[in-house]
Amino acid sequence: xxxxxxxxxxxxxxxxxxxxxxxxxxxxxxxxxxxxxxxxxxxxxxxxxxxxxxxxxxxxxxxxxxxxxxxxxxxxxxxxxxxxxxxxxxxxxxxxxxxxxxxxxxxxxxxxxxxxxxxxxxxxxxxxxxxxxxxxxxxxxxxxxxxxxxxxxxxxxxxxxxxxxxxxxxxxxxxxxxxxxxxxxxxxxxxxxxxxxxxxxxxxxxxxxxxxxxxxxxxxxxxxxxxxxxxxxxxxxxxxxxxxxxxxxxxxxxxxxxxxxxxxxxxxxxxxxxxxxxxxxxxxxxxxxxxxxxxxxxxxxxxxxxxxxxxxxxxxxxxxxxxxxxxxxxxxxxxxxxxxxxxxxxxx
Numbered sequence: 001x002x003x004x005x006x007x008x009x010x011x012x013x014x015x016x017x018x019x020x021x022x023x024x025x026x027x028x029x030x031x032x033x034x035x036x037x038x039x040x041x042x043x044x045x046x047x048x049x050x051x052x053x054x055x056x057x058x059x060x061x062x063x064x065x066x067x068x069x070x071x072x073x074x075x076x077x078x079x080x081x082x083x084x085x086x087x088x089x090x091x092x093x094x095x096x097x098x099x100x101x102x103x104x105x106x107x108x109x110x111x112x113x114x115x116x117x118x119x120x121x122x123x124x125x126x127x128x129x130x131x132x133x134x135x136x137x138x139x140x141x142x143x144x145x146x147x148x149x150x151x152x153x154x155x156x157x158x159x160x161x162x163x164x165x166x167x168x169x170x171x172x173x174x175x176x177x178x179x180x181x182x183x184x185x186x187x188x189x190x191x192x193x194x195x196x197x198x199x200x201x202x203x204x205x206x207x208x209x210x211x212x213x214x215x216x217x218x219x220x221x222x223x224x225x226x227x228x229x230x231x232x233x234x235x236x237x238x239x240x241x242x243x244x245x246x247x248x249x250x251x252x253x254x255x256x257x258x259x260x261x262x263x264x265x266x267x268x269x270x271x272x273x274x275x276x277x278x279x280x281x282x283x284x285x286x287x288x289x290x291x292x293x294x295x296x297x298x299x300x301x302x303x304x305x306x307x308x309x310x311x312x313x314x315x316x317x318x319x320x321x322x323x324x325x326x327x328x329x330x331x332x333x334x335x336x337x338x339x340x341x342x343x344x345x346x347x348x
Contacts, residue, residue: 104302110268140258
């Protein structure tokens with residue numbers, strides 16, 4: 001009888017130890033569980049579990065079940081979730097350093113932009129300290145990919161063509177369109193189909209995969225590839241208290257999974273964008289590649305918004321000039337890696 005009790009006690013202790021070794025982290029995501037970014041987010045969660053030999057599991061709460069996108073940073077910092085997706089545009093001051101990835105620089109490649117942003121966020125002591133003050137830790141980054149523009153019954157072949165058009169423009173890119181004479185219309189990308197169809201819009205700023213996903217090729221007659229920049233300040237952040245409670249090996253696994261996530265989304269979104277361009281062509285949309293000289297005019301016009309960011313960063317105690325130089329150098333670094341080695345998913 002004594003042997004049975006001892007054996008039962010040992011089994012219970014082993015089971016308790018195993019349970020204690022398993023950790024479930026709650027991740028809040030405002031978006032739905034579909035599309036390339038959702039697939040990349042799920043790959044991050046699965047990767048963390050694989051890298052920790054099953055000891056850490058991530059329970060993703062989709063569709064804003066825990067918090068809306070506009071409340072993400074505070075909710076994660078307050079422990080509503082252990083980690084989650086933060087979109088910098090909703091937090092222009094708190095995520096000022098991260099906002100560098102939204103600037104209208106010459107940075108149109110999704111994978112290059114993500115890897116440059118990722119390395120900056122991990123290597124900048126100033127940005128890490130700013131996040132720590134908010135009880136946040138950066139883990140990995142996404143991107144909406146290259147900013148382009150689609151139009152109905154008109155086409156943008158030169159920057160002069162923008163003058164007088166009714167344009168759905170967003171962020172610094174939209175402001176630059178306005179500087180070229182566009183009449184900016186405040187409208188979500190989800191309403192752009194109706195806006196183009198009804199004539200409320202002549203053109204809509206957007207992303208190739210989103211055009212196809214929202215079937216906007218049905219109401220577009222032209223689509224101009226700008227080769228300009230992207231919106232890349234959205235990613236996964238973790239509650240610092242929860243992060244600090246993890247052992248060093250688990251922290252490393254989560255950071256490594258965050259880096260790998262950029263490669264996964266790069267692969268998925270690049271394929272989706274290429275397929276979307278073909279969908280547009282098949283629908284009879286004229287796909288225009290903006291001339292390099294015209295693209296450079298866009299970059300030049302956007303420079304003042306880059307300078308504005310530098311000034312705001314300096315005022316917030318960040319060295320905006322140094323961060324911008326570092327970011328541009330990282331964009332060059334990953335551009336050269338892509339050119340010399342190809343994308344990670346194409347390498348042997």
